Amino acid sequence: DVKVTQSSRYLVKRTGEKVFLECVQDMDHENMFWYRQDPGLGLRLIYFSYDVKMKEKGDIPEGYSVSREKKERFSLILESASTNQTSMYLCASSLDRSPTPLHFGNGTRLTVT
Amino acid sequence: AQSVTQLDSHVSVSEGTPVLLRCNYSSSYSPSLFWYVQHPNKGLQLLLKYTSAATLVKGINGFEAEFKKSETSFHLTKPSAHMSDAAEYFCVVSEIRTGNMLTFGGGTRLMVKP
Numbered sequence: 001d002v003k004v005t006q007s008s009r010y011l012v013k014r015t016g017e018k019v020f021l022e023c024v025q026d027m028d029h030e031n032m033f034w035y036r037q038d039p040g041l042g043l044r045l046i047y048f049s050y051d052v053k054m055k056e057k058g059d060i061p062e063g064y065s066v067s068r069e070k071k072e073r074f075s076l077i078l079e080s081a082s083t084n085q086t087s088m089y090l091c092a093s094s095l096d097r098s099p100t101p102l103h104f105g106n107g108t109r110l111t112v113t
Numbered sequence: 114a115q116s117v118t119q120l121d122s123h124v125s126v127s128e129g130t131p132v133l134l135r136c137n138y139s140s141s142y143s144p145s146l147f148w149y150v151q152h153p154n155k156g157l158q159l160l161l162k163y164t165s166a167a168t169l170v171k172g173i174n175g176f177e178a179e180f181k182k183s184e185t186s187f188h189l190t191k192p193s194a195h196m197s198d199a200a201e202y203f204c205v206v207s208e209i210r211t212g213n214m215l216t217f218g219g220g221t222r223l224m225v226k227p
Binding site: 048 | 117154156158207215
C-alpha cells in the first residue's frame with residue numbers, strides 16, 4: 001500500500017518566518033503535489049512535480065516555493081509566512097500522468113500568528 | 114477550462130436512508146471523474162473513478178456514481194447510509210488536455226443521524 005507521510009500534523013509559526021513542510025512517498029511515484037484545503041474552496045493546487053528537480057506552478061503558487069531533490073521527497077517552502085497562509089496543507093503522489101488516483105498524506109494544519 | 118460544482122455544501126441523512134451527493138462538471142473534452150472521501154483528521158481516499166468505460170461506476174463501501182454526459186453530472190449515491198459514512202466528499206475532474214491535472218469541487222459534508 002502506498003504511504004505518503006507528512007512530517008508534521010500541526011505547526012504554529014509566526015508571521016515572517018520561513019516554513020518548511022516535508023512530504024515523503026514510498027512507492028517510487030513520478031508525480032508529487034502540494035495542495036491547500038480551505039472550507040468551501042475544496043483543494044487548490046499550489047505546485048507539482050513530475051520528476052526530480054522539476055517543478056510546475058499550480059493555481060495558487062504565490063508566496064510558496066518547492067524543492068524536489070530526491071524522487072521520494074517533495075518539500076513546500078513558505079519564504080515569509082503570512083496569516084493568510086493559515087490552512088490545511090495536503091501532499092499527494094501519483095504513479096504517472098495517466099488519470100490514476102492520487103494518494104494523499106494526512107495533512108499538515110499550519111497556523112500563522 | 115474544466116470545473117466542478119458540488120451543489121450542496123452540507124447534506125444530512127438518517128442512518129439507513131439513501132445518500133445523494135450531487136456533482137456537475139464542465140469539461141471541453143472527455144473527462145475523467147473521481148469521488149474522494151475525507152474522514153476527520155485524515156487525508157483523502159479514492160472512492161471511485163470514471164475513465165470512459167461503463168457509465169455506472171461502483172466504488173468502495175457501497176457507493177456508486179453514474180456519469181451522465183447529457184446532464185454533465187456525476188452524482189454519488191448509496192442505498193443505505195451508515196454512521197461511518199459521515200465525512201467530507203469531493204468530486205474531481207481531470208482532462209488529458211490539461212495533462213490530467215485534477216480540479217476539485219468545494220466539497221460536501223455528509224452528516225448521518227442515528
